[in-house]
Amino acid sequence: xxxxxxxxxxxxxxxxxxxxxxxxxxxxxxxxxxxxxxxxxxxxxxxxxxxxxxxxxxxxxxxxxxxxxxxxxxxxxxxxxxxxxxxxxxxxxxxxxxxxxxxxxxxxxxxxxxxxxxxxxxxxxxxxx
Numbered sequence: 001x002x003x004x005x006x007x008x009x010x011x012x013x014x015x016x017x018x019x020x021x022x023x024x025x026x027x028x029x030x031x032x033x034x035x036x037x038x039x040x041x042x043x044x045x046x047x048x049x050x051x052x053x054x055x056x057x058x059x060x061x062x063x064x065x066x067x068x069x070x071x072x073x074x075x076x077x078x079x080x081x082x083x084x085x086x087x088x089x090x091x092x093x094x095x096x097x098x099x100x101x102x103x104x105x106x107x108x109x110x111x112x113x114x115x116x117x118x119x120x121x122x123x124x125x126x127x128x129x
Contacts (some may be wrong), residue, residue: 029068032084035060040121042105053078059087059109089113 035044035058044058048068052075058064063085066078082107093099107113 004095030061030081031068031078033066034063034085035057038120040119040124042117048076051076055080057104057108058083059113060091061085061087062090100129 004070020129021102024081029050033046033048033053035046037045037060039045039054044055044060044062044064046053046055046058053066053068054075055066055078057080062083064080065082065084066080068076070077076124087109089109091108091110091113095101095102095104095107098104098107106117109117
């Protein structure tokens with residue numbers, strides 16, 4: 001049972017507590033990474049030094065040059081600087097606003113590959129039930 005005298009603030013991490021887990025980086029943290037899967041939001045996932053690294057815009061099988069923008073204890077986020085090896089599933093997005101808008105996160109991959117990943121995500125979610 002939770003001690004109600006602590007109040008709600010004792011049960012929820014404060015914004016300051018969450019932010020102290022973030023390690024800032026400078027602009028020299030540039031690496032090459034190979035993406036092995038997609039997160040459910042379409043972000044590429046690869047590993048650098050054993051740490052999950054999320055890179056928007058890269059597909060599985062692609063290798064890119066990235067800059068680490070945010071480091072946390074268990075994962076990090078990176079910005080794509082350059083695609084070094086392109087996946088055969090990559091296509092030119094149909095929407096001209098794709099790179100600025102963010103409303104359609106999967107347009108850079110062909111339709112069949114999009115369906116494959118959507119099935120993966122649904123299966124993953126059902127296995128967690």
